[in-house]
Amino acid sequence: MKFFWKIFFTTMLICTACFSLGGYILIDSNFNALLKNEVETAYDYGEIVYYSLANECKSEGGREDIRQKLTRVAQSIDINNMNQRIAFGVTDTGGGEVFSSLDQTFDKELIASLTKNEAGWTMKKTEAGAYVQLIRPASFEGSTFYIEMLREVTFIFDNQKSQYETLLKVMAGMLLIGGMITFVVSKLLMRRVVSLTRATQDIAAGNLSRRVDMRGSDEFAALSCNFNKMADNLEEKIYELEDSAQKKELFVGAFSHELKTPLTSVIGYADMLRRKKMSAEQIHTCAQYIFAEGKRLETLSMRLLNLIVLKNQEVNLIPTDMRTFFDEISFMIGPQLAEEGIHFSCCMEEAVIAFDAELMKTVFLNLIDNGRKAMENGGKLQISGRWNGDNYQVIIRDSGKGMEKQELSRIKEAFYMGDKSRSRKQGGAGLGLAICDEILKLHDFTITFDSAVGKGTSVTVTMKEAQNE
Known part of the structure; x- marks a missing residue:
């Protein structure tokens, strides 16, 4: 099942369950409240009837049998509450009827479960309707009788049924309208997910710019x-x-x-x-x-x-004096440069920098040799070292033939040679600068080139965050 439908059905299920539960609780609470009110009314009416009968029996006096007196008083008395006549029944302890003005007659099984001073009620249902039957003990001149009250509560059940029907109709409408709203909202929310899915598919298909x-x-x-x-x-x-x-x-x-x-x-x-x-x-x-x-x-x-x-390879970093280091390099290459008519100069600012001397010697010898090869009929080759903030820079300049800009982006590639015939003639293999670049990367140093055709080349080796010890 798609995630969209999961969201849709989950939302609808939660809404339906919550609305149904809320409606059921509300209707059931209303039903219980109405039923409780009718039971309390029956209790109140029972009290009214009891005190009315007790007062009348006391005022009658005489030695007449209490059962006969109670029957005569109950028949003659008219008990009203708020202009409403109260119907009641009187029963003896054996369940025999003493008096009754009730419209319905029900069994008196409830009497067996009552105590001497406790009233009780039960629900009775007939084809005509539903009733609350309340029976309370009553003592008249030392004799125990039971007063029976009936409250018709059919309207409560009818009201509950009507509310359930209304709830079902409202739920149906809610499902229809809520379903439409949820569908639209889910579509809007999932639109971003759909967009991501399509983008993923496009990238998987090879469209990397998506x-x-x-x-x-x-x-x-x-x-x-x-x-x-x-x-x-x-x-x-x-x-x-x-x-x-x-x-x-x-x-x-x-x-x-x-x-x-x-x-x-x-x-x-x-x-x-x-x-x-x-x-x-x-x-x-x-x-x-x-x-x-x-x-x-x-x-x-x-x-x-x-x-x-x-x-x-791992480098062995040793603090090295830059002036002494380049004095050794000058001693090694000076004679060859002089023999080829190249004027060589070296000027280094004082610095002691940690690096692998043998590997860095390979770098500078390669760079100097490349400068030598770039000058066929003599020229100038200068080496200078200077501080630039926290970085120490070694610059090698030659007055050779120079290079075009497109060559500068490829000169560190293995086997790349700008002038292949001259490079092979001079014993080159196109690996020198590639090796230099790897050595500088091991030290976290960088190398940059600046060159122009006919104006020579300048190579800058930057020793980042060098420590002048």
Whole structure:
């Protein structure tokens, strides 16, 4: 059963049960109140009759038999209350009738259950109607008799029946009108749920941009808000997975291509050595090509291994003096840069920062080497370190050929090389910046690039919240 119908039928059932119970209690209370009033009236009339008979018997005096006297007095007396004649009956202890002006005659079984000073009543029903029969003990001149009173209560039962019929009619009307109102209200309430269901179906079908409207401040609005947040996160994760899958596909394609080129050369030159007779110089040339391509394959495999290992590596953070650290780097690369006609300078503000020195040395050597490769006929390469608030920034600037903006967004991808022919010629594999990026992520550092064609490149490594110890 749909949730809408559950709400509808549950609401109608609760309303019907509550209305029925309330109506029954109200009618039953009214019935009992009327019946109690009639019983109390019968008690009052019984008291009036008793005192009237007792007074008359006392005023009569004489030695006449009390039964005969009581019969004569009861026949002669006319008892009224508010211009209404009171009918009554008098019975002896054996149940024999002494006097009766009642319209109906009923058995006197109630007498057996009464005590000497206790009155009682019972309900009697005939085809003509319903009656309250009240019998009270009465003592006249030392003799015990019983006064019987009857109150017709047919109208109470008729009134109860009429009220039940009215209740059923009202309930029928309430079910009709209430059902229509409940149907409309349930539809309005479920409209938001239906909207969420359709949105869920659309997203399941692949429409990740589907969202639901957020109106109001109730629970449905909160649910819609959370649903949209979930859909945003899901869409973002899906796009990330698609992007990751695409990158993996590109990675595999690039890796296959990088392997294919040196392997083709190795196989070709090896085949030439195997099948042809060549001079010593030609053999040396072929061997040189095979050696160079083998070394490039070795470099490629080692760098790829480093990239894989870095993803699961834990860094050993050691406080390091930045000036001493870059003095070592300058000593390592200075001669090569000077040999290629590159003017190198390094100026570092004083700082002691915790990082893994060996890994960070790999980062800066790669960045400096990339700057070197970007300058074919000499140039300038500058390294500077400075504080920027709580962050320490290392900036590497070169005066090389620079890069276009579309290249900057991809240079950290594995195997990506802006100038493939020059990069391969210089021994590049397109993994250097990918490795650098992984190392910086391990330290929670960031790297940014600023470059323009013909104006060189500036690389900034930001060491966030560095502690100047």
